[in-house]
Amino acid sequence: MSEMRSLLRVCSDRPVDLADIDPRSTPGLPNKKVTGADTKLWARGEVDRIGDELATQQEMLFAQATVDPRLGRSVLLVLQAMDCGGKDGAVKRVAGAMNPLGLHIKAFGPPTEEERRHDFLWRIRKALPPVGYVGVFNRSHYEDVLVVRVNELVPEDVWRPRYQEINDFERQLVDAGTTVLKVMLHISRDEQRERLTARLDDPTKHWKFNPDDLDSRARWDDYQAAYAEALTRCDSDQAPWYVIPADRKWYRDWALAHLVRETFADLKLNYPEPDYDLAAQRRRLEADG
Ligand code: ADP
Numbered sequence: 359m360s361e362m363r364s365l366l367r368v369c370s371d372r373p374v375d376l377a378d379i380d381p382r383s384t385p386g387l388p389n390k391k392v393t394g395a396d397t398k399l400w401a402r403g404e405v406d407r408i409g410d411e412l413a414t415q416q417e418m419l420f421a422q423a424t425v426d427p428r429l430g431r432s433v434l435l436v437l438q439a440m441d442c443g444g445k446d447g448a449v450k451r452v453a454g455a456m457n458p459l460g461l462h463i464k465a466f467g468p469p470t471e472e473e474r475r476h477d478f479l480w481r482i483r484k485a486l487p488p489v490g491y492v493g494v495f496n497r498s499h500y501e502d503v504l505v506v507r508v509n510e511l512v513p514e515d516v517w518r519p520r521y522q523e524i525n526d527f528e529r530q531l532v533d534a535g536t537t538v539l540k541v542m543l544h545i546s547r548d549e550q551r552e553r554l555t556a557r558l559d560d561p562t563k564h565w566k567f568n569p570d571d572l573d574s575r576a577r578w579d580d581y582q583a584a585y586a587e588a589l590t591r592c593d594s595d596q597a598p599w600y601v602i603p604a605d606r607k608w609y610r611d612w613a614l615a616h617l618v619r620e621t622f623a624d625l626k627l628n629y630p631e632p633d634y635d636l637a638a639q640r641r642r643l644e645a646d647g
Pocket of ligand 1: 441442445466467468469496497498501502505506568
């Protein structure tokens with residue numbers, strides 16, 4: 359199978375057009391004979407299997423940083439999507455496979471009064487994963503060129519320079535030892551309607567419905583254009599952007615699990631060698647009775 363990263367990476371040598379990416383498509387899915395419910399089951403099983411590998415990788419990342427923080431690294435997964443795009447589900451299924459003690463998960467809502475008094479990256483910097491941790495951003499600094507742009511929360515001469523500021527910020531982050539993986543979960547407008555309807559139909563999901571989401575939905579095309587420009591301007595080899603077609607939840611989770619696994623593989627992680635004499639410590643313990 360070719361690397362999911364090459365299949366899902368945005369092509370930033372020309373402007374991204376999200377209309378070219380079918381949210382129901384399933385790039386990279388092996389041509390298996392199974393169909394329908396069987397495919398779903400198979401994909402869920404794969405996510406569980408890859409999840410075990412991710413847990414091991416995360417433990418190695420944590421162990422290396424514990425033994426030698428100077429050599430330690432961190433990983434940051436940035437997740438963006440339209441409302442109902444499945445960020446919460448993807449975090450639960452993919453990040454949920456890892457040890458919560460080594461995870462640093464942060465969701466970004468509208469900035470607080472204090473946050474508004476600072477530069478837009480201030481709250482982002484404060485939320486970065488410490489060395490040895492896997493950070494997950496559920497929304498991120500990209501909101502400052504998405505909702506902020508679409509709803510005209512600041513003038514264009516304020517939000518437009520942010521693409522460059524974001525690129526500079528992410529380059530510093532990578533130089534300081536963080537591996538950055540940015541993923542947009544791409545759903546269709548029809549799928550969003552179904553998911554919003556499901557929230558209204560199910561009393562256990564009423565709490566998830568936010569009437570403001572319908573205002574954002576009314577600006578769908580503006581959001582798609584804002585996403586396209588952010589993906590085009592802020593994709594780089596150091597901090598690449600990927601788009602996962604996300605109408606099918608099982609594919610979304612399967613693809614994300616692969617992207618995270620491939621990202622970990624680049625780090626060539628291992629359990630650290632002990633910096634003490636193993637045999638001597640064993641002898642001491644035995645002598646202790
Ligand atoms: P979610 O929709 O991610 O499950 P919420 O319902 O809490 O979570 O929504 C978060 C809201 O915060 C979104 O509408 C998002 O656009 C908004 N938001 C996030 N960052 C910013 C920002 N920098 N400026 C304004 N609004 C923001």
